[in-house]
Amino acid sequence: MSLDTSSVPVRQAAETWESLFRTQVGVMRRLQKDPAFKELTMREYDVLFNLTRCPTGWTRLNELNEHLLISQPSLSRMVERMEAKGLLQRRPAENDQRGVELALTDAGRDLQRRLGRAHVQGIHELLSPALSSEELLQLKSLTDKVLASLAASAD
Amino acid sequence: MSLDTSSVPVRQAAETWESLFRTQVGVMRRLQKDPAFKELTMREYDVLFNLTRCPTGWTRLNELNEHLLISQPSLSRMVERMEAKGLLQRRPAENDQRGVELALTDAGRDLQRRLGRAHVQGIHELLSPALSSEELLQLKSLTDKVLASLAASAD
DNA sequence: GGGTAGTACATGCAAATGCATATACTTAGG
DNA sequence: CCTAAGTATATGCATTTGCATGTACTACCC
Numbered sequence: 001m002s003l004d005t006s007s008v009p010v011r012q013a014a015e016t017w018e019s020l021f022r023t024q025v026g027v028m029r030r031l032q033k034d035p036a037f038k039e040l041t042m043r044e045y046d047v048l049f050n051l052t053r054c055p056t057g058w059t060r061l062n063e064l065n066e067h068l069l070i071s072q073p074s075l076s077r078m079v080e081r082m083e084a085k086g087l088l089q090r091r092p093a094e095n096d097q098r099g100v101e102l103a104l105t106d107a108g109r110d111l112q113r114r115l116g117r118a119h120v121q122g123i124h125e126l127l128s129p130a131l132s133s134e135e136l137l138q139l140k141s142l143t144d145k146v147l148a149s150l151a152a153s154a155d
Numbered sequence: 156m157s158l159d160t161s162s163v164p165v166r167q168a169a170e171t172w173e174s175l176f177r178t179q180v181g182v183m184r185r186l187q188k189d190p191a192f193k194e195l196t197m198r199e200y201d202v203l204f205n206l207t208r209c210p211t212g213w214t215r216l217n218e219l220n221e222h223l224l225i226s227q228p229s230l231s232r233m234v235e236r237m238e239a240k241g242l243l244q245r246r247p248a249e250n251d252q253r254g255v256e257l258a259l260t261d262a263g264r265d266l267q268r269r270l271g272r273a274h275v276q277g278i279h280e281l282l283s284p285a286l287s288s289e290e291l292l293q294l295k296s297l298t299d300k301v302l303a304s305l306a307a308s309a310d
Numbered sequence: 311g312g313g314t315a316g317t318a319c320a321t322g323c324a325a326a327t328g329c330a331t332a333t334a335c336t337t338a339g340g
Numbered sequence: 341c342c343t344a345a346g347t348a349t350a351t352g353c354a355t356t357t358g359c360a361t362g363t364a365c366t367a368c369c370c
Contacts, residue, residue: 009291013282014275016295017182023298024179025224026305027172032224041356062318069180069187074357076320081356098318098365120169127168130304131297136164139297140171142290143178149285150181196326217348229327231350236326253335253348317366327356336347 020143027126036118040111043070044082045119048112051088051104058101060093087111175298182281191273195266198225199237200274203267206243206259213256215248242266 032042040048050067051059065075079102082088087108093099104112131139187197195203205222206214220230234257237243242263248254259267282291 009283009288010275010279012288012291012295013279016286016291016298017278017282019295019298019302020175021179022222023301023305024176025222026302028224029221030305060318066184067177067180069183071358072318073320073359076318077356080320093318096318096366098363100319120165123172124165124168126305127172127301128164129308130301131171133164133167135297135300136167136171138293140167140174142286142294142297143171143174145290146178146282146285147174147181150178150185150281153284198326215348226328227348228329228350231348232326235350248348251336251348253333255349311370313368313370315366315368318364319362320364321362322360324359325357327354329354330352332349332351334347334349336345338345339343340341 027123030126031119031122034118034122036115040115043068044078044087045112045115047075047078047082048087048104048108049116051102052109052112052116058091058103061100061102064102082108182278185281186274186277189273189277191270195270198223199233200267200270202230202233202237203242203259203263204271206257207264207267213246213258216255216257219257237263 028042031037037045046068047064050064061075061079062072065072068075070078079088079090083090086105088102088104091101091103093101127136183197186192192200201223202219205219216230216234217227220227223230225233234243234245238245241260244258244260246256246258248256286294
């Protein structure tokens with residue numbers, strides 16, 4: 001009774017994904033316990049973080065949505081709430097009257113930085129005991145490859 | 156103007172984590188588009204999946220909860236709904252009258268297998284173009300190390 | 311240009327979620 | 341034992357989420 005040869009890489013991909021996924025869950029669970037994150041949902045922090053990553057400072061709502069695991073209507077209302085809290089600002093998009101562009105306010109940027117520091121600190125404490133500097137680099141290089149491949153096959 | 160030396164590994168851990176996290180989000184977004192997953196939330200699938208991973212077949216609710224990014228009350232009610240759908244069964248725990256133990260029903264196992272196949276297939280299609288067989292192994296080995304380290308420092 | 315299809319965001323509404331807390335049981339100490 | 345502290349799950353309630361759909365604009369094609 002031998003295994004179908006073609007199923008070996010399939011299994012391997014699945015096992016690798018499972019390990020990566022469980023790692024993400026495990027690390028996330030620890031990070032969420034940090035008292036610094038009582039102020040904001042992980043999802044809300046993720047919005048702030050993504051907004052820091054835009055060179056022009058302004059990001060389209062639909063573009064932001066592509067980086068998150070949240071539905072468009074939910075993001076729409078989350079952004080509305082965060083605007084009300086003074087964490088970000090909205091304006092109609094330049095060249096498309098349908099669109100909305102977002103940017104951090106100073107308060108939003110400050111909060112992101114503060115939580116970001118706690119976040120980064122927590123990550124360091126969780127990953128450093130597990131992996132050497134070279135291994136971290138290796139891991140990043142592998143996931144970067146997957147990211148590049150996903151971007152290349154943008155459906 | 157030189158960087159604080161101690162901040163280098165911190166940055167490295169953060170960048171590695173960001174890449175891993177974005178990979179998880181990217182892959183997840185693709186997987187969710189699979190029509191096979193219209194029947195069940197990712198979170199619900201995750202419950203079914205985790206229940207297949209228990210050798211005895213029965214899993215404690217609190218133990219299951221430790222593997223998920225969901226609050227205890229939410230899981231409690233999700234399990235209630237899934238029991239109503241006939242996907243799993245509940246019984247009072249053996250040695251602890253407070254506790255609840257869960258197991259898949261045949262219908263639950265069948266559904267998990269069906270979605271699991273689609274899941275695994277999708278993962279293979281996403282990861283294989285990105286990484287060679289050796290790289291998959293490397294990646295798994297690195298995330299396994301992180302998992303082991305997290306388990307060792309169980310707070 | 312006028313009409314049709316497509317895209318970007320918002321909204322109504324039912325369902326799912328989390329927080330605080332209640333309930334039922336277990337464990338530890340005196 | 342009996343009590344106090346701790347643990348496992350459930351429940352009330354306000355908030356958040358997603359789905360279906362609405363509205364406003366854009367792009368394409370004749």
